[in-house]
Amino acid sequence: MKAFVLAMLSGALFALGLAVSGMTIPAKITGFLDITRDWDPSLLVVMAGAVGVYSPVVRLARGRRAPWLDGRFHWPTRNDVDVRLVAGSMVFGVGWGLSGYCPGPALVSLVHGALPLVVFVCAMLSGIALVRGVLRQGAQ
Amino acid sequence: MTDYVRALVGGALIGLAATIALVIHGRIAGICGILARVLERDGGRTFRVGFLTGLVGTGAVLSVVTPGLFGTTSHGLPYLAIAGLLVGIGTTFANGCTAGHGVCGVARFSARSFVAVASFIFAGMVTVAITGGHP
Numbered sequence: 001m002k003a004f005v006l007a008m009l010s011g012a013l014f015a016l017g018l019a020v021s022g023m024t025i026p027a028k029i030t031g032f033l034d035i036t037r038d039w040d041p042s043l044l045v046v047m048a049g050a051v052g053v054y055s056p057v058v059r060l061a062r063g064r065r066a067p068w069l070d071g072r073f074h075w076p077t078r079n080d081v082d083v084r085l086v087a088g089s090m091v092f093g094v095g096w097g098l099s100g101y102c103p104g105p106a107l108v109s110l111v112h113g114a115l116p117l118v119v120f121v122c123a124m125l126s127g128i129a130l131v132r133g134v135l136r137q138g139a140q
Numbered sequence: 141m142t143d144y145v146r147a148l149v150g151g152a153l154i155g156l157a158a159t160i161a162l163v164i165h166g167r168i169a170g171i172c173g174i175l176a177r178v179l180e181r182d183g184g185r186t187f188r189v190g191f192l193t194g195l196v197g198t199g200a201v202l203s204v205v206t207p208g209l210f211g212t213t214s215h216g217l218p219y220l221a222i223a224g225l226l227v228g229i230g231t232t233f234a235n236g237c238t239a240g241h242g243v244c245g246v247a248r249f250s251a252r253s254f255v256a257v258a259s260f261i262f263a264g265m266v267t268v269a270i271t272g273g274h275p
Contacts, residue, residue, distance in 0.1 A: 007186060021154070026213050067163055074166050106227075112200075113210070119224065126224075
């Protein structure tokens with residue numbers, strides 16, 4: 001129960017942060033990605049705020065054996081840079097540039113955005129399932 | 141100026157959200173990772189389902205209380221379907237998005253994440269330069 005509620009709090013603060021910072025306004029994203037016209041650097045400021053708060057926490061966590069409600073930290077294990085990372089990121093970047101939405105803002109905007117956002121999110125989920133299926137096949 | 145203050149405050153809230161995920165659950169607040177593995181039985185299901193509930197649920201509340209915080213998209217459904225598909229495919233291959241790589245990965249000084257961020261920002265900028273970027 002505790003874990004679920006605290007996880008909800010994390011998600012809730014994340015949503016609030018995205019909304020307050022303007023990241024749920026696709027025009028602000030395309031404005032950031034628009035280097036030929038009026039450049040809107042807001043996204044960088046948002047990232048700076050987030051990394052500024054989170055980075056010291058990461059350093060502190062590294063020195064600890066376990067988090068509060070789990071037996072261990074689940075740090076990412078991969079350190080290598082491969083084609084999948086670069087190509088995947090670029091494909092993501094195209095979809096992001098086309099719509100002004102990435103996963104977080106899309107989910108936060110789901111209810112407000114109604115059908116267009118439902119379509120975007122369903123398509124996103126399909127893409128996720130598709131690739132996971134392909135990768136699982138490849139691993140066999 | 142107030143735009144930037146709000147961006148900074150919003151960013152700090154995101155950082156706080158990620159802090160809770162790490163300090164309490166020992167997990168990375170990467171949206172795609174959470175979404176892609178939501179129902180997996182690796183002990184993280186409670187965290188992931190709880191997180192997504194808070195994320196979407198808060199968005200629902202905000203849509204009623206402060207609808208002005210949301211923008212709109214003028215694109216048609218097929219266009220958004222293609223964009224969504226690319227986002228889903230790309231982030232799954234890359235194992236992360238703006239939250240996972242851009243915030244959490246950068247905060248850990250992960251080389252993988254720096255490369256990912258540079259790649260998706262580059263691709264996004266090229267895309268907007270070509271399309272004109274009207275949402």
